[in-house]
Amino acid sequence: MADPDHSSARTVIDDDPAAPVATFERARLAFGSRVLWDDLDLTISRGEFVAVLGPNGSGKTSFLRCLLGQYGLDGGRLEVTDAIGYIPQQHADDSDPMAMRGRDLVGFGVDGSRWGVGLRGRLRRRRLVDAALAEVGATAYANAPMGLLSGGEQQRLRVAQALTTNPSLLLCDEPLSSLDPTNQHRVVELIDERRRSANTAVVFVTHEINPILPYVDRVLYLVGGRFRIGTPDEVMTTGTLSELYGSDVEVLRVNRRLVVIGGEDSHHCDHLAEPPTSPTPAAAGRERDTGV
Numbered sequence: 186m187a188d189p190d191h192s193s194a195r196t197v198i199d200d201d202p203a204a205p206v207a208t209f210e211r212a213r214l215a216f217g218s219r220v221l222w223d224d225l226d227l228t229i230s231r232g233e234f235v236a237v238l239g240p241n242g243s244g245k246t247s248f249l250r251c252l253l254g255q256y257g258l259d260g261g262r263l264e265v266t267d268a269i270g271y272i273p274q275q276h277a278d279d280s281d282p283m284a285m286r287g288r289d290l291v292g293f294g295v296d297g298s299r300w301g302v303g304l305r306g307r308l309r310r311r312r313l314v315d316a317a318l319a320e321v322g323a324t325a326y327a328n329a330p331m332g333l334l335s336g337g338e339q340q341r342l343r344v345a346q347a348l349t350t351n352p353s354l355l356l357c358d359e360p361l362s363s364l365d366p367t368n369q370h371r372v373v374e375l376i377d378e379r380r381r382s383a384n385t386a387v388v389f390v391t392h393e394i395n396p397i398l399p400y401v402d403r404v405l406y407l408v409g410g411r412f413r414i415g416t417p418d419e420v421m422t423t424g425t426l427s428e429l430y431g432s433d434v435e436v437l438r439v440n441r442r443l444v445v446i447g448g449e450d451s452h453h454c455d456h457l458a459e460p461p462t463s464p465t466p467a468a469a470g471r472e473r474d475t476g477v
């Protein structure tokens with residue numbers, strides 16, 4: 186079972202501009218008899234945008250947790266940079282949204298780092314918070330209570346919080362889930378701007394690939410203990426997804442968007458829940474149980 190104390194499987198390395206930000210070798214993660222993935226080899230380069238897709242419960246958040254060191258691998262090894270930023274899944278905050286200002290939220294990102302307390306620590310903290318707010322264009326509303334801000338503004342502040350540590354690897358757990366298309370676009374642009382300006386690698390867990398499709402270099406697609414890694418053109422195909430799901434899945438490109446028909450659930454793209462009435466020619470006759 187996944188164990189945070191399996192520290193020997195995860196090595197944190199000093200950030201090195203010449204090295205990849207993360208390398209999985211023959212990695213395995215399981216909870217009891219449930220294997221989320223096995224024999225996973227994946228190297229994430231600086232500046233790379235990796236989307237993590239898959240149905241509910243396939244292990245997307247667990248993948249981020251391994252990178253964060255919250256879950257230990259059950260096999261293989263992981264080497265990862267110490268410069269990680271994290272945008273967690275949005276959820277109801279315990280604190281009073283009218284009592285917490287945007288800059289307080291961003292400051293929490295600094296408090297987790299190594300700048301200490303005292304006057305120098307406070308000045309340093311203030312500079313880091315101000316720089317992160319400016320980077321995401323949130324200075325104007327940084328002193329407003331979180332509860333008065335729109336979902337898009339709040340998400341911008343969460344991005345700022347993740348940037349306070351100057352990450353080389355930015356982990357994003359469904360950061361678009363409650364945003365309208367305009368704000369989805371703004372937040373993705375913000376993350377991609379960081380990727381381009383600082384060569385920061387992005388690992389982006391999402392149920393919807395379309396808002397990020399223009400930016401994605403590679404996809405890690407997890408389904409029922411199996412996975413595929415490749416460019417969107419390699420992975421998001423009728424043949425590959427049918428093989429991965431072990432059932433008939435059809436992938437259509439409509440106006441530069443991906444529409445997936447079939448699969449276990451309807452979550453990851455413009456996805457039509459009704460399976461086709463007859464198997465597609467590509468899927469017909471294919472073995473249904475195809476390990477990866």
Ligand SMILES: Nc1ncnc2c1ncn2[C@@H]1O[C@H](COP(=O)(O)OP(=O)(O)OP(=O)(O)O)[C@@H](O)[C@H]1O
Pocket residue numbers: 216221239240241242243244245246247248
């Ligand atoms: N600490 C844990 N102990 C036991 N099982 C766990 C633990 N963490 C995750 N799991 C199980 O591992 C599976 C993968 O969970 P995970 O949250 O990674 O999936 P996900 O792909 O992110 O799902 P979703 O799309 O619903 O957010 C689930 O079945 C979950 O119940």
